[in-house]
Amino acid sequence: MKKQSLSVPTRGRTLDHAAFVYDFFEPILLLGKQAAYDQQIVSLLNLEESDRVLDLGCGTGVLTRMIADQLKTEAGGVSVGIDAAAKMIRVAGKKRGSDTCRSEVVAAESLPF
Numbered sequence: 001m002k003k004q005s006l007s008v009p010t011r012g013r014t015l016d017h018a019a020f021v022y023d024f025f026e027p028i029l030l031l032g033k034q035a036a037y038d039q040q041i042v043s044l045l046n047l048e049e050s051d052r053v054l055d056l057g058c059g060t061g062v063l064t065r066m067i068a069d070q071l072k073t074e075a076g077g078v079s080v081g082i083d084a085a086a087k088m089i090r091v092a093g094k095k096r097g098s099d100t101c102r103s104e105v106v107a108a109e110s111l112p113f
């Protein structure tokens with residue numbers, strides 16, 4: 001799929017404006033429990049190396065990457081984060097992109113997956 005560099009419309013609000021401060025403020029807003037919550041989600045997913053996971057509204061891709069780290073490209077595993085806010089996806093790609101971690105500008109209302 002072609003990567004988009006512009007945000008796409010949704011029925012609600014997106015967080016383009018927060019992209020560059022999100023990684024700093026989110027742990028504070030969640031009283032330092034963000035990592036523990038994300039770990040719990042990863043553990044509940046009970047992932048296998050070949051899983052293909054879609055993270056809707058991935059923001060800067062913290063959880064997308066934690067999931068991706070449990071997967072193996074050779075096994076076909078991939079974690080894809082989508083967000084309608086292009087600036088979020090830019091941060092996600094730059095900071096957290098890897099062989100098993102991709103991110104794309106997509107609205108949850110019109111999933112191409």
Ligand SMILES: C[S@@+](CC[C@H](N)C(=O)[O-])C[C@H]1O[C@@H](n2cnc3c(N)ncnc32)[C@H](O)[C@@H]1O
Nearest residue numbers: 010013014015057058059083084085088107108
């Ligand atoms: C509160 S943030 C959560 C980000 C990430 N999941 C996390 O836990 O750190 C919600 C994200 O959903 C995105 N979003 C909101 N509505 C969306 C939609 N309809 N389609 C795609 N992304 C959307 C926003 O731009 C924002 O980045």
